[in-house]
Amino acid sequence: MSCGDMPSMTVTLLDIQRMSTEDGPGLRTTVFFKGCNLRCPWCHNPESIGRKPDLNWLSVKCMGCGICATVCERGVITRDSNGVHFDRPRCIACGHCTDECPQGAIELKGRPIEAETLFRELIKDRAYFGGEGGITLSGGEVMLQGEAVVMLAKLLKEAGIHVAVDTAGCYDFKLLEAMLPYMDMALYDIKIFDPARHLEITGGDNRLILENYRKLRDAGMRLWVRTPVIEGATDSAENIRAIGGFLREAGLPERWELCSFNNLCRDKYTRLDLDWAYKNTGLTEKKHIEELAAIARSCVPGAMYSGTTKE
Ligand code: SF4
Ligand code: SF4
Numbered sequence: 001m002s003c004g005d006m007p008s009m010t011v012t013l014l015d016i017q018r019m020s021t022e023d024g025p026g027l028r029t030t031v032f033f034k035g036c037n038l039r040c041p042w043c044h045n046p047e048s049i050g051r052k053p054d055l056n057w058l059s060v061k062c063m064g065c066g067i068c069a070t071v072c073e074r075g076v077i078t079r080d081s082n083g084v085h086f087d088r089p090r091c092i093a094c095g096h097c098t099d100e101c102p103q104g105a106i107e108l109k110g111r112p113i114e115a116e117t118l119f120r121e122l123i124k125d126r127a128y129f130g131g132e133g134g135i136t137l138s139g140g141e142v143m144l145q146g147e148a149v150v151m152l153a154k155l156l157k158e159a160g161i162h163v164a165v166d167t168a169g170c171y172d173f174k175l176l177e178a179m180l181p182y183m184d185m186a187l188y189d190i191k192i193f194d195p196a197r198h199l200e201i202t203g204g205d206n207r208l209i210l211e212n213y214r215k216l217r218d219a220g221m222r223l224w225v226r227t228p229v230i231e232g233a234t235d236s237a238e239n240i241r242a243i244g245g246f247l248r249e250a251g252l253p254e255r256w257e258l259c260s261f262n263n264l265c266r267d268k269y270t271r272l273d274l275d276w277a278y279k280n281t282g283l284t285e286k287k288h289i290e291e292l293a294a295i296a297r298s299c300v301p302g303a304m305y306s307g308t309t310k311e
Helices: 067-071 096-100 115-128 147-158 173-177 195-202 206-218 237-250 266-271 286-299
Strands: 010-020 028-033 054-057 077-080 083-086 106-109 111-114 134-138 163-167 185-189 222-228 255-259 304-306
Touching: 010 115, 010 147, 028 115, 054 083, 067 077, 067 096, 096 106, 111 115, 115 147, 134 147, 147 163, 173 206, 185 206, 195 206, 206 222, 206 237, 222 237, 237 255, 237 286, 255 286, 286 304
Parallel strands: 028 134, 134 163, 163 185, 185 222, 222 255, 255 304
Antiparallel strands: 010 028, 010 111, 054 106, 077 083
16 A cells, blocks of 8 residues: 555544533543534534634734735735635635734634644543543544544553543444444434434434434443533424433433533634624523423433523
8 A cells, every 4th residue: 555545544633622521421631623514503613613724813812913914825814994804715724824923813723633643642631530531532523533533542542541422423323333442432412303303403314313322322332412402493392302202212321411502602603704693692591491301301310401591
């Protein structure tokens, strides 16, 4: 095999979040990768959707010097009295503007990195994992990172690290099958039960998601299911009852959590020049999520809700 035939062992890393307590058991390091095949309109990580690095402009830091526009050889950047503008599709993520901006007002979100290099970076955190914690591989959709992320999980597992995979499950099971020997658990999103509605709202086929849940369950995988509670999309009693009925029939997860909505990610959309349909949506009402959690508990004992709510 020539070098040109070698599979790429590079992942596209978005961010590393340390000392995380919400992405699996114990204290964890959560690794976010770029690239997702769903388009949930409430997404809290818009910078994780595209596979390519994204330009973030932090208007509060910008002093309007225009240096970025002069160093960009592609002519991506223009500046006027309203600030700096990017012709994003033409950006090749060379990083010249981020290097030259005196204010640090431009960031490139996402970078390719070898799985082994990332492993060496992550392993440094093992000091705080204790008996329960470890690494959570998250997205975007982590399984779209292909063989490289399987290799990363293998290296982590061989080093004795607990590996959780945070996935939406909307892909051919073959991708996940390769990961099974190297993962200890899945954090599994089930958002909308009705297939037509799921397709309409997220752009993805939930029959794959439900089928893959069954396969993980049959493989004896430890499962924590999460359902975001999103006004008008996932938050009907009917939807929660249907997901609960499915979980009972397919095999109960260890835990089912309803996650309340917040709009703390609003600025992320602004920095990417994107409008967000949920920018003015408030927190989930406590009474409403408690009612949904009661329905969830009638199907899955111990089902719970998490996140900040309003009275
Ligand atoms: S170089 Fe930085 S500070 Fe100057 S205009 Fe560009 S973003 Fe703003
Ligand atoms: S990253 Fe490179 S191509 Fe993209 S806007 Fe900056 S200087 Fe231009």
